Amino acid sequence: MFFRFNAKDQAREVDQAGWGRTIWAAIISLIYFFPVLFIVITAFKEHTDALAVPVKLFPEFMAFMVPEDLTFKPTFHNFVDVFSRSFSAGAAVQDTGFDRFFFNSVYIAGFSVLLALLIGTLAAFGFSRYPLKGNDTYLFVILTTRMLPAIVVIIPVMLMFRVTGLSGTYTGIILLYTAFNLPFTIWMMKSFFDELSPDVEDAARIDGSSERRVFFKICLPQVLAGLAATAVFGLILTWNEFLFALLLTGVETRTVPVAMSQTIGGDIGVRWGLLAAIETLFLIPVILVTFFLQNQLLRGVTFGTVKR
Amino acid sequence: MQGSSQSDRPQTAVTLTGVSKQFGAVDALNDLSFEVSTGKFFVLFGPSSVGKTTTLRAIAGLEKIDAGKIEIDGQDVTEAPIRGRGVAMVFQSFALYPHLTVSQNFAYPLKEAGLPANEINQRVGETVEMLSLSHRTDNQPSTLSGGEQQRVALGRALIQRPNILLLDEPLTNLDAKLRHDMRAELKRLHRQFGMTIIYATPDELEALSMGEDIAVMKEGTVVQQGSPDDLYETPRNLYVAAKIGSPHMNLLDASISNAVDGLDTPFGELSTGRFGLSGGEDVVMGIRPSDIRLAQDSEPHVNMKVQLVEPLGDITIVSVDAAGANLRMVLSEAGALGVQPGHELPVVIPAESVHVFRKADGIAMPAGT
Structure with a gap:
């Protein structure tokens, strides 16, 4: 080894x-x-x-x-219309609220991915280095929420939101997306941590590092690529999520995919150009993030495929 | 962590007393005891999975032991944390920090020890110089050759100026030539720094060439500890006899003779004395290949047929057939001239060089009657 x-x-x-x-x-x-x-x-x-x-x-x-x-x-007409237009022939030009929806998407996806990364990385390290009795069972349980179609899971989730009053709040949807990103994050990050040489950590312990510093100074820097890959995949999933957002966000917290769907319709039929403009704008943040993390991402995806 | 001069240190650097460690149902260490004198190049020798690595890890504090006591410089450290033991370790895998450059790898333990930046820089500079890595300081470990990685691993341990340096099969991952160079290099570093070295290896050549004091391990315990000469001259049991010495000791089934004051061997009786055993008892007879010689003139001898000739340059190893048993002997290049398989050689087995081990438990019997 x-x-x-x-x-x-x-x-x-x-x-x-x-x-x-x-x-x-x-x-x-x-x-x-x-x-x-x-x-x-x-x-x-x-x-x-x-x-x-x-x-x-x-x-x-x-x-x-x-x-x-x-x-x-x-x-460029469509792009202008994304943010403000008249909703029926001859009516006054109105703010569409899309700036708000874009902010919501960025805020909700960004926050929940970061939160999932934070909790998930720590959890993954725990699962990897300090296995519980029946470690695999816990890992399996974590994955079960992702085994059912969202449309099935949504029923109990809606009940839970109703009871806790989280419906329509940022906290609610962020927590839900975090919970949804966690299984993936934990499994991904665990495999990255599993790949690390335990000797390297022991070397750091002998060199005088506390367990906390072993994690932050030795382990974490080695899995940066994994973090980047996990973040991007999580971000894409969250960014495009529709069903939960549709049912669990309110007017204030609506995300772009939901708002987009509500743009379809109206008295002049579906405005495909407008929809495409929204989608094009919607693509930009993900493309930017992926682009900037690209090098890390490639390393992350191929991590562990080469026996070092 | 700071090394003080070895003279004002206790005589014994490391003492293990009755140390046991289990992994599940497996006894990794089994009532292991040994002492390492301060400043010695001490070798833990034994085949793989015999507990060498576990022993080193226990001394470093990486492994909690189930029973027994570990002392460093007279202090009981059995329950002490890893930090502050004054121990540095080089791993078989080198265990370099892959995300740090060579300089950063060197600096890491010093940073963790809280040394001021200027001292860290100075020591890193010295270490880089000493190990001729100046052209590699900004490289990441993955871009270094195996030999360079090994030097970085060594440097990261030495830079801490440890009182005790643990080396876990550090040369296993190097090629033969490098291994040879590094053996000399390690001995030189040991002389230069004078720290206590505990060196684990399955390689007999490494053990004998570097070790001042060697502990032979078997199944998680030390079966014999001594200088290379001790182990070679008076192996305490069959295990040590078979492991130490190259080419290996010849071992033949024999028994204590009822007729003469000696042994019944496959090739006749041998007047060796009875080793305190009674007639008829089964033993294993051991004779070093280098102790077997050719008869001169009309000296009493046994004629044996040559089976195999292995010329190794200055010496030649000749395997001869001794009534069904195979004996290896070492001849000088000149002495082996013209020896061919099929020849008969007049072989003398000096009685005083014969080792006798009790068949039942493999314990060496003291020479004499």
């Missing part, structure tokens, strides 16, 4: 796969990415362009390379 470091793993040519495979990968990636691309493009379309068949995939300025009837005139 000794680990050796392998310097050879460090440097690997980026283009080792060659052009042929890279192109294949690009094509497959494009297919994967197409739904997202479609939404982003739609966000810049006028209502009629959004509904046009054949689908207009290219903005006007690309007309020199594609048939003209496949192009549309880009507009």
Whole structure:
């Protein structure tokens, strides 16, 4: 159970796969990415362009390379409408409250992911280093809430919220999302802690570290990649969560997915461009977080696959 | 943690008395007792899973023992915390802090000890210099070679100037050449710093070449402790006899003779005395390959057929057939000249070099009648 470091793993040519495979990968990636691309493009379309068949995939300025009837005139109209617009023909322009909903989404998802990370990491360390009698049973119990479809779990949860008066409050939805992120966080982080060499911790103990410092100075820095990976996955799950938010948030605490669903409808039919604009804005925070944690994330996801 | 000169320290650095430790149903340590004199290069020798690592971990305080007493410098530390024992340890896995650079690895124990920054810097500088790692100070352990990682592990222990340095098979993960270099390096460091070293190894060559005092372990307890010469000359039982010495001691089934004052062996009677045993008793006879020689002139001898010749450069190991039993002997390069498998050699087994172990329990019998 000794680990050796392998310097050879460090440097690997980026283009080792060659052009042929890279192109294949690009094509497959494009297919994967197409739904997202479609939404982003739609966000810049006028209502009629959004509904046009054949689908207009290219903005006007690309007309020199594609048939003209496949192009549309880009507009920022939809993005403005996300935040303020008139709700029926001729009515006054109104604030939509979406700035509030975006804030809610960021606040609720961010807070609950951080809280889950904090509690979950400590719990995972406990499960990994100080196993209880019947450790696996506890780990299993923790996972059970994620074994049922949300639609089933929601019934007792709603009851609990009703009794405790947490319905419609930030505290309520944050606690719920935290509880929902915890199983995943604990299982992920436990596997990261399990991977660490116990000798390294013992070395720190002999070097004079208290248990607390062993955790903060030795263990935690080694699982930063794991923390990043867990945070991103948790964030994506929480960010996009719809059902619980729909039933357990109030007007004040509504998140974007719920608000978005309520945008569908109205007297002029579904405004696809507007919806796409909301979704596009909604994508940005997750993309930013993922982008900034990307290096850590890659290390985190591949952690433990290489015998050190 | 600060090393004071060894002269004003107690004679005995570490004492273990009746130490036992169980892991589940397994006895890791079983009534283990030994003493380590201050400033000695002490070796715990034995095959893997014999309790060497557990012993070191118990001395460091990483492992709570079930019974017995551990003393360091005359102080009972059985229940004492890890910190403050004045002990540093090098792990078989090196156990470097993977997220810290070489310098930071060195500085870590000093920071934990609360030393001022300038002293830390000075000592890190010295240590880096001493172990020729100056070009690697900002590297992370994963980018170092095995030998460099080993030096970092060693440096992180030495920088604390420990009174007692525990080394758990530190050379196992190195290649043969490095291992050889590091043996000399460790001896040099021991001379330079004069601290007590407790060195666990399953490698007999490491044990004999470095150890001033060697404890041979078997099943969680020490079966014999002594200098390399003691262990080689007077092994106390079959186990030690078989482990110490290269090539290994020849061990043959024999019995105490009823006819002569000696042994009945597969190749005839041998006048060795009866070792205080009565006639007919089964024993194991041991003879070092280097003690067996060729007969000169008309000296009484036994003719044995050569089975295998292994030239090792300056010496040659020759295996001969002794009435069904296999005997290995060591010949000089010149003495082995022309020896081929199938030849008959006139072999002399000097009676005074024969070790006798009681068959029943493997205990060595004192020479004599």
